[in-house]
Amino acid sequence: MPTFVENIASFLPIRVLNCFAADPTPLADPASSSFEAAVLFVDISGFTALTERLAQKGSIGVEELTTHLNAYFGQLIELIIAHKGDIVKFAGDAMLAIWPAESLSLDLATYCAAQCALAILNDLGEYQAANAQLQLHIGIGAGELKEFYIGGMNGRWEYFVAGEPIAQVALAETAAGIGEVCLSLTAWELIKDQFVGTLLASNVVRLEGFNLLTCVADRRLLNIGESAPIAIYDQMQERLERYVSLGVLQRLKVGQTDWLGDLRRVSVMFLNLPGMDYDAEGSLDFISTIINAIQNILQVYEGILNKFLVDDKGSTLVIGFGLPPFSHEDDSVRCAIAGMALLEKLRSLGLQPKIGIATGTCYSGVIGSEQRREYTIIGAVVNLAARLMQAAQDGILCDERTFEFAKSRIQFESLTPIKLQGIKDAVQVFSPLGEVRQDLPWWMAGKTAKSMVGREKERLLLRHKLELLKAGVSGVVVICGDAGIGKSCLIENLLLQAQEFGVGILVGAGNANAQSKPYHAWNTVFSHLWDLSFLPDLDAKKRQVLDLLEDEPEWLEKAALFNEVLGLDFPDTEVSAGLVGPQRAEATRDLLVQLLQNSVNRSPKLLVFEDAHWPDSSSRALILAVAQKVKRLLLAIGTRLMGESVPEEYDRMLRIEGVEQLHLEAMPARYFRFALSAFEGKEFT
Structure with a gap:
């Protein structure tokens, strides 16, 4: 039975495992190196249609689909490994493999790749799965590859290869018909004496078979021995884990090595970065900057x-919202907002990204065998997102389902329906413009303060606090309790009551995955105050801030202090450059406190913080400063019970005179019976 480390290792290429076996110390910095190799790309058509058909059968269909996927890919993996190949990446229903020219010469490596391709066609060329014919197209290239170990944000890393052979296989595979293998001219020159081929008009060679006479005569081919065994040992675990998805790691850690895939609603994003030059001087640092920026936004x-795929059209990232270990009701919203953030950030780095987003049900799960496997997503929605990316010139295109799920939160532009490759009818497409401006959080649309059951005492206290606020009296309320006890429900009721009172509303929130990002809990608060959230790009946001600071010359001198809070990039002035360390942190807090005070001077406001147990130390310090200094403000904080581990800032806040603490306990059973009766439309007795 494989060990935990061996199970993790099955998700990584042999080349990566050998690298880590030689030095298991986790990388501190990105790295790259070059080597020669033959490259094979196998594209399998038919799995998407099979997925959509079996999905109609529910859980039985999922089990059947998992069986077919693993049976097919298991054979494909076995054939590649038997021919000394190394599987670098699964690309949905495709696969990329390499034959490094290290223990072999490049011509022998290319020979092995071609031999493998013919074996794949022989064994899998007429494969039937649930009465569906799966079809193969194979491309082969050869030359110098460049490998990259990139990432590092929150310990997450990516491995990929790039270079001319990748572009070669993309062109060759495109030219290959059903059940055909095509080679680039470079690859063909290396093996033309051992094989028979036909030159095509597309300037690639279709592989017809072996030249039996020359294959037998070439004694070098008899010396291709078995691959050396891969060394896997426990000291590699930490480094290996950094390259495996969090959802997979969670399953492996609880012993679920052979779990079934599932059908889940996912918002899929395809992000393409055209024109990436991986051979340019300084490319490693530039690519690292790009990947770190992407990782940072996805984390939020x-x-x-x-x-992460590289081909002749640039670099393409496939991103899922709703994949393990994360799943949210608002995944379509998160996907669209992340898309806008990525577009803005990548443009600021001089790139012209193309993004396609689609929402729907797809198959997600681990496919392959104990030798090699990957977590992947397959389905029509994945293909649709890819087609939308291809159609997006320099921006974002979303499908109609994404629009429907996200329109309450995001403003979209409806575009003319377009024709997409492989889709019969024209597709209605939308482009996100920005977040919708509204006082209440978007998820509360249509709710009323009267819809809550229970917590009468707490609701009355909060209502009294709102009445005092209307009279200009400040207050601080800390609502704490265990996870799931009802903190968010009570806070929603408070927000609804505030709306009825005509009180202005500001909402911030902590994020477990953004604790290293200063002021992350305050971004939405100040973006709302300055009407930044619906502006299309960074330049527009900066212009808006400068316009608002026009009458405050002292603030203009310190505009760079807003950068961390609002995600801006104002350059330091002589004044702000002189502020460093604790002095800069204090100056930033003072500036933000004054900004908030100026706003509530015009009209009193309710400021709510959800998940206040997650904010970073800068966010907590600002919460304390606001609680101490800002007048005409009701500050309401929702947090889990902190016990003895109360952060210093909250401990000091709780000591402020007049601070109310509401410790929520489980509600009596009668309230649950009442709520259930109301949900079922029955009279409560």
Whole structure:
């Protein structure tokens, strides 16, 4: 039975495992190196249609689909490994493998790749799965590859290869018909004496078979021995884990090595970065900057980077919102907002990204065998997102389902329906413009303060606090309790009551995955105050801030202090550059406190913080400063019970005179019976 480390290792290429076996110390910095190799790309058509058909059968269909996927990919993996190949990446229903020219010469490596391709066609060329014919197209290239170990944000890393052979296989595979293998001219020159081929008009060679006479005569081919065994040992665990998805790691850690895939609603994003030059001087640092920026944004919105692929059209990232270990009701919203954030950030780095987003049900799960496997997503929605990316010139295109799920939160532009490759009818598409401006959080649309059951005492106290606020009296209320006890429900009721009172509302929130990001809990608060959230790009946001600071010359000198809070990039002035360390932190807090005070001077406001147990130390320090200094403000904080581990800032806040603490306990059973009766439309007795 494989060990835990061996199970993790099955998700990584042999080349990566050998690298880590030689030095298991986790990388501190990105790295790259070059090597020659033959490259094979196998594209399998038919799995998407099979997925959609079996999905109609529910859980039985999922089990059947998992069986077919693993049976097919298991054979494909076995054939590649038997021919000394190394599987670098699964690309949905495709696969990329390499034959490094290290223990072999490049011509022998290419020979092995071609031999493997013919074996794949022989064994899997007419494969039937649930009465569906799966079809193969194979491309082969050869030359110098460049490998990258990139990432590092929150310990997450990516491995990928790039270079001319990748572009070669993309062109060759595109030219290959059903059940055909095509080679680039470079690859063909290396093996033309051992094989028979036909030159095509597309300037690639279709592989017809072996040249039996020359294959037998070439004694070198008899010396291709078995691959050396891979060394896997426990000291590699920490480094290996950094390259495996969090959802997979969670399953492996509880012993679930052979779990079934599932059908889940996912918002899929395809992000393409055209024109990336991986051979340019300084490319490693630039690519590292890009990947770190992407990782940072995905961390905030809890999207999962599923694939990083490189081909002749640039670099493409496949990202899922709703994939393990994260799943939210608002995944479509998160995906669209993350898309806008990525577009803005990547443009600021000089790139012209193209993004396609689609929402729907797809198959997600681990496919392959104990030798090699990956977590992947397959389905029509994945293909649709890819087609939308291809159609997006320099921006974001979303499908109609994403629009329907996200329109209450995001403003969209409806575009003319377009024709997409592989889709019969024209597709209605939308482009997100920005978040909708509204006082109440978007998820509360249509709710009323009267819809809550129980917590009468707490609701009355909060109502009294709102009445005092209307009279200009400040207050601080801390609502604490265990997870799931009802803190969010009570806070929602408070927000609804505030709306009825005509009190202005500001909402901030902590995020477990953004604790290293200073002031992350305050971004939405100040973005709302300055009407930044619906502006299309960074330049527009900066212009808006400068316009608002026009009458405050002292603030203009310190505009760079807003950068961390609002995600801006104002350059330091002579004044702000002189503020460093604790002095800069204090100056930033004072500036933000004054900004908030100026706002509530015009009209009193309710400021709510959800998940206040997650904010970073800068956010907590600002919460304390606001509680101490800002007048005409009701500050309401929702947090889990902190016990003895109360952060210093909260401990000091709780000591402020007049602070109310509401410790929520479980409600009596009668309230649950009442709520259930109301839900079922029955009279409560």
